Amino acid sequence: MVTLAEVAQHAGVSASTVSYVLSGKRSISLGTRERVERSIQELGYHPNAGARALASSKSNILALMMPLRTDMYLPVMMEIAVAVATTAREHGYDVLLLTGEEGTAAVRRVTRSGLADAMILMDVELEDERLPLLRESDQPAVLIGLPAETAGLTCVDLDFAATGALCAEHLAGLGHRDIAVIGEAPAVYERHTGFAERTLDGLRGTSRELGLRMLHRPCEGGYQAVSATLARIFDERPGTTGFVVQNESAVEPLLGLLRQQGRAVPEDVSVVAVCPDQVALQSSVRLTSVAIPAQEMGRQAVERVIAKLDGQGKDEVVLLAPELVQRASSGPAPT
Template structure:
C-alpha cells in the first residue's frame, strides 16, 4: 500500500503539505501543489478511508435503513433508494445498506462503532421502534416518512393525507358520490405504516367532508386478491362510480377486475391512482394519478442529511405537495348523476356539480378506517 508519506517523499515536501493539498484546508503555492499532484498521479495514491476516519471521526458514509417489510412495493422503494444513493454520491458520501434483519440493534451497532456519519430511514411506521433510538443517537438522521410525532426528528414525506383528499376532491368535483378506495395490503395497515395510514385517513376525511359515500378495501397485489377486492367493493356499493387506488402492485389488475364486473374505465368507473408517474402511464387506459415523487423524496432526504451534517438546522418536517396528472382513466362520462360533459379542463358546471351538499349530511363509511378489514368475499 502506498501512503501519504510516500507521496511526500516523492514530491520532496512534508506529509502535512500533501494533506493540505488534498483537503485544501490551508493555502498551498501553485508550484508545490502541482508537484504534489503529479506525485500522487505517478504513484497512484489513494487516501486510506479508514485512516482518515480514524483521524477525523468522519467516515463519509451514510447508512440507509430499508426494512423490506411484507406488502411494500419494492420497485417504488428502490426508486427512492437509488435516488438517495445518487444524491449521496454527489456529496461524496457512500451508502451503507441495512435491511430488515438488522433492526434497532443493527442501527445501534453501526452508530456506536461510528461506521456512518448519518442515517437515512425508510418505511417508517406511526410508532416506529427505531424512532426512540434515532432521537438519542450522536449522528444525525433523516426519516423518509412520518411517525406519529416528528418532534426532535427530521422527516421528509409526501403529503399522503393531502393526496388522499385530493383524489376525493377531484372525483367529487366531477360529480361522483360513491367512491371506493383500494388500499395497500392488510399487514401494511396493521403495522400502521405511515404512508398507507395517512393516505387512507386523508381520503376518508375528505369523503366525510364532501358527503361522499366511501368504501375502503385493502388488497394484496396479486391478480386474485385484486379481483376479489374489486368485486367486494362493488358488492358493498353497486353504485360506486370511481376508484382511488393506493397500491402500486394492484394497479395492473384493476382494469381486469372492473371488466370482470362488466364495467369499463373510464366510461363506467373513473380511476385515480396514487403512484409514481411511470406506473400510471403504462396502465391501459392510462390512469389519472396523484404523482408520488419517489426520487425526489430520496434526493431531498439526502440533502437534508447533508445540511445537518454541516451543522445547519433544518425543518423537522418537509412535506411534498401532491400534484394531480389527468389522464385517460377519468376522461369518461361517469354517468348517472352527472350534469357534466366532455372537456374536463374548462368546466363551468364543476362547482355546482361538485359542491352540492350531500343528502345525508355526512358521508357513510362502510368500513372503519383503522384497521380496515377485508369483508370476506364469497368464494
C-alpha cells in the same frame, strides 16, 4: 490507483499537507488548499475509506435503513435508494444499505459502532420503535416518512394526506358520490405505516367534507386478491363509480377485472392511482394519478443529513406537494 504521495508530488507539497487538507485537522493556506484540491480532482484521487476514517474520525458513510418487506412495492423503494446513493456520492459519501427488519437493533449497531456518520430511515411507522433511540443519539438522522410525533426529528415525505384529499376532490368534481379505496396489503395498515395511514386520513376527511361515501379495503395485490376485493366492494356498494388505488400491484388486475365485467373505464368507472408515473403510463389504460416523487425524496433526505453533519441543519418537516395529473382513466360519473 492514484496514491496520496502522487497527489503531493503533483501539487508540489508534502504528503502530510495533502493529509491535512483531506482531514481538515490543520489550517492550510487558501492557495495551497486550492492547489491540492485541483490535483486531487485532476488525478482522480479517492482516499482509502479506512485511512480516511482514521485520519478524521469520520467514515464518510451514510447508513440507509430500508427494510425489504414483501408487502411493499420494491421499485419505488429502490428508486429512493438510488437517489440517496447518487446524491451522497456527490457529497463524497458512500451508502451502507441495511435491508433487514431489525428495527432498534440496527439503529443501536450503527450508532454504537461508528459504521456510519449519519442515518436515513425509510418505512416509517406512526409509532416507530426506532425513534426514541434516534432522539437519544447524537448521530444526525433524517426520516423518509412521517411519524405521528415529529418533535426533534427531520422528516422528508410526500404530503400523503394532501394526496388523499386531491384524489377525493378530483372524483367529487367529476360527479362521483360512491368511491372505494383499494389499499395496500393488510400488514401495512397493521404496522400503522405512515404513508398509508395519512393517505386514508386525507381521503376520509375530504370525503366527509364533500359528501362522498367511501369504502376502504386493503388488498394483497395480484389477480385473485383483487378479484375478491372488487367483488366485496360491489356487493357492499353496488353504486360505486370511482376507485382510488394505492397499491401498484393491484392496478392492472383491477383494470382487467373491470373489462371482464363489462365496466368501461372511464365511462362507467373512474380509476385514480397513487403510483409512480411509470406505472400510470404503462397501464392498459393511462391512469389519472398522483406520482410518488421518489428521486426528490431521496435527494432531499441526503441534502438535509449532510447539512446536519456540517452543523447547519435543523429539525424540520419537509412535505412535498402532490400533483394530480388527469389522464384517460377518470371521467364524469355515469348518469
